[in-house]
Amino acid sequence: MSALSRDEVAHVAMLARIQLSDAELDKLAAQLDQIVGFVATVGEIAADDIPPMSHPLPLVNVTRADEVRPSLTADAALAAAPHAQAGRFAVPRILDEE
Amino acid sequence: MTDYTRSTAAEIAAAIASGETTSVAVTQAHLDRIASVDSAVHAFLEVDAEGALAAARAVDDAFAAGQSLGPLAGVPIAVKDVVVTKGLTTTAGSKILQGWVPPYDATLVTRLRAAGMPILGKTNMDEFAMGSSTEHSAYGPTHNPWDLERIPGGSGGGSSAAVAAFEAPLAIGTDTGGSIRQPAAVTGTVGTKPTYGGVSRYGLIALASSLDQAGPCTRSVLDAALLHAVIGGHDVMDSTSIDAPVPPVVEAATRADVSGMKIGVIKEISGEGFQPGIKKLFDQSVQLLVDRGAEVVEVSCPSFEKGLAAYYLILPSEASSNLAKFDAMRYGLRVGPEGVDSPSAEQVMAATRDAGFGDEVKRRIILGTYALSAGYYDAYYGQAQKVRTLIARDFERAFEQADVLVTPTAPTTAFKLGEKLDDPMAMYLNDVATIPANLAGVPGMSLPNGLADEDGLPSGFQILAPAAKDERLYEVGAALEAALLAQWGGPILDKAPALAGKAGM
Numbered sequence: 210m211s212a213l214s215r216d217e218v219a220h221v222a223m224l225a226r227i228q229l230s231d232a233e234l235d236k237l238a239a240q241l242d243q244i245v246g247f248v249a250t251v252g253e254i255a256a257d258d259i260p261p262m263s264h265p266l267p268l269v270n271v272t273r274a275d276e277v278r279p280s281l282t283a284d285a286a287l288a289a290a291p292h293a294q295a296g297r298f299a300v301p302r303i304l305d306e307e
Numbered sequence: 308m309t310d311y312t313r314s315t316a317a318e319i320a321a322a323i324a325s326g327e328t329t330s331v332a333v334t335q336a337h338l339d340r341i342a343s344v345d346s347a348v349h350a351f352l353e354v355d356a357e358g359a360l361a362a363a364r365a366v367d368d369a370f371a372a373g374q375s376l377g378p379l380a381g382v383p384i385a386v387k388d389v390v391v392t393k394g395l396t397t398t399a400g401s402k403i404l405q406g407w408v409p410p411y412d413a414t415l416v417t418r419l420r421a422a423g424m425p426i427l428g429k430t431n432m433d434e435f436a437m438g439s440s441t442e443h444s445a446y447g448p449t450h451n452p453w454d455l456e457r458i459p460g461g462s463g464g465g466s467s468a469a470v471a472a473f474e475a476p477l478a479i480g481t482d483t484g485g486s487i488r489q490p491a492a493v494t495g496t497v498g499t500k501p502t503y504g505g506v507s508r509y510g511l512i513a514l515a516s517s518l519d520q521a522g523p524c525t526r527s528v529l530d531a532a533l534l535h536a537v538i539g540g541h542d543v544m545d546s547t548s549i550d551a552p553v554p555p556v557v558e559a560a561t562r563a564d565v566s567g568m569k570i571g572v573i574k575e576i577s578g579e580g581f582q583p584g585i586k587k588l589f590d591q592s593v594q595l596l597v598d599r600g601a602e603v604v605e606v607s608c609p610s611f612e613k614g615l616a617a618y619y620l621i622l623p624s625e626a627s628s629n630l631a632k633f634d635a636m637r638y639g640l641r642v643g644p645e646g647v648d649s650p651s652a653e654q655v656m657a658a659t660r661d662a663g664f665g666d667e668v669k670r671r672i673i674l675g676t677y678a679l680s681a682g683y684y685d686a687y688y689g690q691a692q693k694v695r696t697l698i699a700r701d702f703e704r705a706f707e708q709a710d711v712l713v714t715p716t717a718p719t720t721a722f723k724l725g726e727k728l729d730d731p732m733a734m735y736l737n738d739v740a741t742i743p744a745n746l747a748g749v750p751g752m753s754l755p756n757g758l759a760d761e762d763g764l765p766s767g768f769q770i771l772a773p774a775a776k777d778e779r780l781y782e783v784g785a786a787l788e789a790a791l792l793a794q795w796g797g798p799i800l801d802k803a804p805a806l807a808g809k810a811g812m
Binding site for chain 1: 410503504546549613631634656657664672673676680687694731746
């Protein structure tokens with residue numbers, strides 16, 4: 210189960226939205242195969258009756274009163290934006306007209 | 308004239324409060340020190356001389372007006388670049404955030420400012436805190452002040468190196484799998500990871516949300532306690548912040564009494580397989596605690612053996628989710644793919660993430676995406692979460708037998724820059740002793756316990772305590788520190804050869 214092929218790495222990189230060159234793919238595939246082989250050893254622990262622990266704290270939803278509080282001004286929020294127009298973030302069009 | 312760059316934070320604070328010196332003088336001395344040595348160390352990514360001196364002047368004016376200020380008022384500090392700082396560039400060591408100036412402060416930064424602590428600048432780190440050597444920073448590595456050819460540990464190597472090189476008396480680090488404690492061990496400094504939720508994570512750029520914890524990097528245990536008290540405590544802005552007072556860490560560091568305390572040596576991480584010099588120093592440190600009245604018991608934590616594997620599934624899984632927002636659309640850099648006239652959004656995202664992320668980040672995002680993908684989730688991520696439960700149970704059983712647990716912090720002293728860069732598995736093994744604490748959320752501290760025989764480089768002694776019992780770290784740490792200082796005749800950093808003879812020393 211631990212064998213990770215170059216094609217699988219390319220597929221997962223696509224899912225993760227990371228474009229890789231052939232050289233990067235060759236290097237990463239070999240390293241990831243070794244790492245996956247190592248991490249797969251978690252399967253050696255028989256833990257069928259063990260509850261999974263996703264977090265060290267017992268998390269509960271935190272709510273607060275719905276009231277107006279000080280927040281960033283529009284200028285402060287836009288200060289680091291690459292482009293802004295008329296007090297709004299300006300982003301390139303990514304959809305066609307059709 | 309006193310060189311305050313050599314003083315502890317507690318000494319500096321006392322000198323400022325008594326009028327013996329001023330915050331401006333102390334802050335300027337550290338800025339001068341940075342100007343003198345940081346070209347060799349590269350602990351800082353950004354230095355904010357103007358902002359630090361303005362904050363120092365405000366503290367001096369407040370003291371002159373007779374105001375009562377906090378215990379670290381006027382003491383300058385450096386902050387790891389993964390912590391957002393209003394008006395001060397924050398990049399998390401990544402090209403994808405190059406030049407980003409946050410419009411707000413992290414809660415811990417708000418608390419530093421309120422405590423009157425001038426912020427000297429932002430420290431270098433592995434990109435998005437992924438790494439054990441600070442070689443994965445997009446802005447070049449930090450060098451260990453003990454030997455400039457060696458790594459300062461990671462991911463918080465910049466913070467620890469700044470403290471070790473006397474560029475800052477205090478620094479803030481973050482610890483996801485040991486990134487405060489492991490750099491502390493290899494630079495001869497003190498590093499504390501508080502209980503998970505003990506210091507607000509609001510304003511920390513997340514790596515793995517269930518593991519990340521900010522904490523102090525210092526040169527003494529008392530300084531760590533004083534800083535912990537400033538930054539700790541509940542924060543309504545962080546839903547994972549513990550709603551309880553900060554444990555009495557300063558009192559514990561001052562008391563430094565281990566008589567009658569049970570010290571648990573973890574059988575599985577007691578130095579077997581570690582560098583011989585580190586194992587020897589660990590055994591000697593345990594004996595020093597016995598000499599001071601502690602009782603030693605051996606405890607077994609069999610699930611720790613799988614901790615490293617579980618960690619390297621859980622961390623990449625959480626990281627792949629947390630870093631999804633750096634997609635050229637919502638945050639950070641935007642790069643168009645080469646040779647494509649009308650690229651799709653997906654092509655822009657993929658090209659941007661390729662250009663903006665370094666090798667280690669790509670490795671972990673792909674690993675996390677793989678571990679969470681259909682068909683593998685149960686075998687990898689689900690099973691890792693069960694290992695996490697077993698590790699938490701091991702801790703519970705061990706703390707029924709002992710008040711604190713101890714291990715060497717890292718398996719080796721600082722290795723040479725580049726030595727493990729192409730071997731990620733070898734790099735990951737550096738975190739074998741520190742990771743269990745993050746998986747279970749318990750607090751940990753590393754303090755220097757000597758120089759290894761084989762290379763004369765610093766070794767770290769790790770103390771672990773039950774969740775919310777952080778004061779025990781400080782009580783044991785301060786007791787061991789006192790015993791070691793008596794042996795050495797002074798701070799261990801005075802023995803650092805790479806610092807000797809540098810301008811400004």
